[in-house]
Amino acid sequence: MWATNLKIVGIVLGTLAVYTLIANKIPQVQSEVPQTLTLGANVTPEQLVAAGEKVFNGIGGCTTCHGLGTRAPNLLTDEKGTGPIGARCGKREAGKNCKQYLYESLDQPTAYIVAGYQPIMPVMTKQLSPPQIWAVIAFLESQGGTIDVTASDIPATSSTSTTSTTSTGSGGGGGAAFAGGSTDPKAIIQAAGCLVCHKLDGQGQTIAPDLTHVGSRRDAESIRKKILDPMSSIAKGYEKLAGIMPKTFGTMMNASQLEALAQFLAAHK
Amino acid sequence: MTHDLLLALQAAADTSHAYGEFPLLGARQWIWITAEVHLMFAAFVLGVPMFAVVTEAIGIFGHDDRYDRLSKEFTRLLLVAYSATAIWGTMLVFALSTLYPRFWAYLTAIFAPSMWLYAALFLIESFTLYLYYYGWDRWKKGRAKLWHWTLGILLNVWGTIVMFIANSWLTYMMSPPRDITPTTDPTTIKLWHAISNATWMPINVHRLIANVVFGGAIVGAYASYRFLAARTDEERAHYDWMGYVGNFIAMSALIVLPFAGYWLGREIYQYDQSMGITMMGGFMSWLWVIQAFLIAVLFLTGNYYLWIGMGRIPGAERFQPYTKYLLIVLVLGAIVWGTPHTMIADSKELAAMGGSHHPFLGALGVMSAKNTAVNLMILTTFLSFLLYRRANKRPVVPWARTGTLIQAAMFAIAAAIVLFYGIRGYFVEAIVRIGFSVYQVLAVLSCILFVTVIDVLMARGAQSLGTIQWGKMPPRSQYALFILAVTFTWLMGLMGFARSGIRQYWHVWQVMQDTSKYAATPALGYASKMISLCVLIFLSLVAFVFWLGGLAEKSTYVAEKGPGHVGH
Numbered sequence: 001m002w003a004t005n006l007k008i009v010g011i012v013l014g015t016l017a018v019y020t021l022i023a024n025k026i027p028q029v030q031s032e033v034p035q036t037l038t039l040g041a042n043v044t045p046e047q048l049v050a051a052g053e054k055v056f057n058g059i060g061g062c063t064t065c066h067g068l069g070t071r072a073p074n075l076l077t078d079e080k081g082t083g084p085i086g087a088r089c090g091k092r093e094a095g096k097n098c099k100q101y102l103y104e105s106l107d108q109p110t111a112y113i114v115a116g117y118q119p120i121m122p123v124m125t126k127q128l129s130p131p132q133i134w135a136v137i138a139f140l141e142s143q144g145g146t147i148d149v150t151a152s153d154i155p156a157t158s159s160t161s162t163t164s165t166t167s168t169g170s171g172g173g174g175g176a177a178f179a180g181g182s183t184d185p186k187a188i189i190q191a192a193g194c195l196v197c198h199k200l201d202g203q204g205q206t207i208a209p210d211l212t213h214v215g216s217r218r219d220a221e222s223i224r225k226k227i228l229d230p231m232s233s234i235a236k237g238y239e240k241l242a243g244i245m246p247k248t249f250g251t252m253m254n255a256s257q258l259e260a261l262a263q264f265l266a267a268h269k
Numbered sequence: 270m271t272h273d274l275l276l277a278l279q280a281a282a283d284t285s286h287a288y289g290e291f292p293l294l295g296a297r298q299w300i301w302i303t304a305e306v307h308l309m310f311a312a313f314v315l316g317v318p319m320f321a322v323v324t325e326a327i328g329i330f331g332h333d334d335r336y337d338r339l340s341k342e343f344t345r346l347l348l349v350a351y352s353a354t355a356i357w358g359t360m361l362v363f364a365l366s367t368l369y370p371r372f373w374a375y376l377t378a379i380f381a382p383s384m385w386l387y388a389a390l391f392l393i394e395s396f397t398l399y400l401y402y403y404g405w406d407r408w409k410k411g412r413a414k415l416w417h418w419t420l421g422i423l424l425n426v427w428g429t430i431v432m433f434i435a436n437s438w439l440t441y442m443m444s445p446p447r448d449i450t451p452t453t454d455p456t457t458i459k460l461w462h463a464i465s466n467a468t469w470m471p472i473n474v475h476r477l478i479a480n481v482v483f484g485g486a487i488v489g490a491y492a493s494y495r496f497l498a499a500r501t502d503e504e505r506a507h508y509d510w511m512g513y514v515g516n517f518i519a520m521s522a523l524i525v526l527p528f529a530g531y532w533l534g535r536e537i538y539q540y541d542q543s544m545g546i547t548m549m550g551g552f553m554s555w556l557w558v559i560q561a562f563l564i565a566v567l568f569l570t571g572n573y574y575l576w577i578g579m580g581r582i583p584g585a586e587r588f589q590p591y592t593k594y595l596l597i598v599l600v601l602g603a604i605v606w607g608t609p610h611t612m613i614a615d616s617k618e619l620a621a622m623g624g625s626h627h628p629f630l631g632a633l634g635v636m637s638a639k640n641t642a643v644n645l646m647i648l649t650t651f652l653s654f655l656l657y658r659r660a661n662k663r664p665v666v667p668w669a670r671t672g673t674l675i676q677a678a679m680f681a682i683a684a685a686i687v688l689f690y691g692i693r694g695y696f697v698e699a700i701v702r703i704g705f706s707v708y709q710v711l712a713v714l715s716c717i718l719f720v721t722v723i724d725v726l727m728a729r730g731a732q733s734l735g736t737i738q739w740g741k742m743p744p745r746s747q748y749a750l751f752i753l754a755v756t757f758t759w760l761m762g763l764m765g766f767a768r769s770g771i772r773q774y775w776h777v778w779q780v781m782q783d784t785s786k787y788a789a790t791p792a793l794g795y796a797s798k799m800i801s802l803c804v805l806i807f808l809s810l811v812a813f814v815f816w817l818g819g820l821a822e823k824s825t826y827v828a829e830k831g832p833g834h835v836g837h
Contacts (some may be wrong), residue, residue: 013805015759016805061546
């Protein structure tokens with residue numbers, strides 16, 4: 001019986017060893033906690049590129065669409081024979097150099113839509129800090145182009161930021177609120193960049209449903225729910241764009257702001 | 270001003286006492302071990318009663334005492350396992366309250382009433398188990414036996430409620446309702462609102478099925494050990510049969526498990542797409558390749574056990590030439606399922622690969638190919654079961670040939686539907702493609718259902734080609750059952766890591782951040798070592814439980830032979 005017992009122990013340990021070995025042989029990726037990004041006045045292009053690559057592959061969430069090459073243009077290798085983004089960014093829009101075009105893509109993504117793609121990119125300047133934005137631009141320029149981002153591009157007041165805008169520091173400690181916590185609905189709408197996709201009172205885009213008469217379709221409760229959980233209901237005709245509205249707005253507003261915004265929009269009958 | 274200063278000081282004090290440390294191992298490692306081993310025991314004590322009560326019912330209504338004895342033997346394993354579950358659960362609670370006090374205080378502020386109910390139900394469940402086991406021989410006949418069976422049902426009811434309650438805590442950590450923010454005072458959160466979060470019910474269903482799989486696999490390992498240690502042919506025959514039943518239950522439930530997994534994955538995506546992407550395409554993408562490998566091992570080993578088992582069935586030699594074709598389908602399916610899709614790669618790696626996907630393998634790494642592969646593997650495994658089931662039977666009903674042709678046609682149609690939607694999936698948008706998996710699943714499930722019904726009807730009055738020679742199995746078949754048990758247990762640990770790891774550096778997703786030194790989520794290599802350690806601890810303790818079960822049986826045996834020696 002001892003021989004059988006030893007065989008059983010051997011099989012158990014052998015099986016565990018094989019699984020552990022295989023799991024250790026594949027590429028090892030650890031999910032890091034977002035670190036503070038410090039870009040001083042003497043930041044070098046290499047430092048910018050390194051920081052930008054981290055944001056691109058991490059908190060920026062850029063690879064979600066650009067990494068696949070199906071939802072959005074491939075930026076890192078080749079896009080339909082035009083090369084990586086650094087090689088083509090200066091030729092995209094007349095009168096705009098690479099740096100200007102890339103900033104516009106992050107700040108007003110709907111200003112120029114590459115043929116064959118949907119206008120689904122969120123406004124990254126609302127989600128990332130200026131140092132992160134400029135680091136990403138430097139990283140994208142480095143993909144086959146020339147890096148001309150310098151420390152002077154980065155606003156002096158924001159040379160330090162964390163790499164996560166959704167980070168709240170110590171847990172439960174409160175999150176950053178739009179517009180400095182103002183409960184003025186117009187200030188919140190402006191700060192949150194709602195009009196980049198929605199139209200309201202004649203202003204804004206029509207990528208997402210027009211909010212001018214949103215109060216006739218939804219009450220305040222429904223609007224609140226929609227902001228907190230954008231997938232809770234999808235407006236008719238906009239099914240293809242489901243999932244585009246960021247889910248973080250609810251966590252980026254305090255309760256008073258959310259209430260003020262919901263009531264304001266519900267009043268737009 | 271003074272008030273603000275006091276608040277700030279209080280916040281600093283709270284933060285400084287947010288985390289404790291555990292000697293030698295570290296806080297996270299100790300939590301990991303206690304939680305994982307507790308969960309493994311919990312899965313065992315929830316899974317085994319499910320089929321204990323089913324086998325008892327087969328014994329009662331089928332008038333077959335073998336099933337009743339089998340059910341009692343399952344239940345005997347539960348007694349010590351319950352104690353182990355409670356002990357490890359207590360260790361987990363103490364570890365949480367001392368090593369993660371701020372997080373624990375947060376959870377208790379929301380869930381306290383459910384925790385009280387949990388403890389009360391666990392107590393009731395334990396006493397129901399004692400009544401169920403120790404009353405077995407007393408309530409053996411007539412109406413009393415039905416009451417006894419009712420106790421078994423109650424045992425399952427209590428256990429399921431207990432699991433649902435515990436699931437609400439961990440699913441809240443994954444998917445807190447969206448109106449709950451970092452500034453929400455936990456004492457103001459309604460209990461039911463927190464419980465009924467987005468992933469609660471998918472996890473409940475997934476765990477319910479997985480527990481049956483897990484319980485079946487562990488019972489199979491127990492039976493295989495007793496088979497190998499058996500001294501008589503009767504004993505060997507009994508444990509061979511028990512191992513077969515354990516494996517049958519595990520594999521049958523495993524076939525349904527991927528569908529529950531899809532539902533859970535879909536809910537995670539719907540709750541938060543970024544979490545879904547982290548899970549499937551982010552830093553955890555390689556985990557699914559390992560999962561595919563493990564499931565391939567399960568399918569191959571489960572089928573291998575069946576194919577060896579056909580050696581003890583007269584008439585099975587008719588079907589043995591087909592097993593090589595089944596093996597080819599399973600291996601090809603496993604290869605496709607294990608092909609990586611989206612992986613984290615830096616720009617140099619992407620450039621070397623020529624894009625984010627491998628030029629050839631990329632086509633196999635997408636869900637269209639994977640869904641097709643896994644559905645065909647499920648169909649193949651079902652076909653193995655069918656051949657095993659029919660091995661020693663020759664149907665005599667006049668429509669036997671037509672019935673077999675209809676069964677074959679159902680297999681062919683199901684496979685064709687799976688392949689059609691698999692290929693079509695390459696030419697449609699993602700949202701349409703996701704819907705195709707439903708058609709594939711329905712085709713496979715319908716095939717399983719209707720083919721089984723036809724088979725049961727065809728088996729009526731079937732001519733027997735000989736009885737199954739229970740006990741005449743080579744030892745390698747029993748070692749296969751051990752590999753199944755180890756693989757199921759390891760897979761459970763891996764999926765636990767996936768579920769918990771996608772929260773990354775959050776205790777409660779986007780509500781409470783982990784600010785401890787263990788906040789980073791480790792890579793798969795490190796996780797695999799922790800999983801193996803937990804599996805080793807669990808299996809060692811289970812072996813001890815089995816040994817104790819054997820001791821209890823021996824003492825009963827002595828008492829029967831010589832009552833005068835009882836107590837000596």
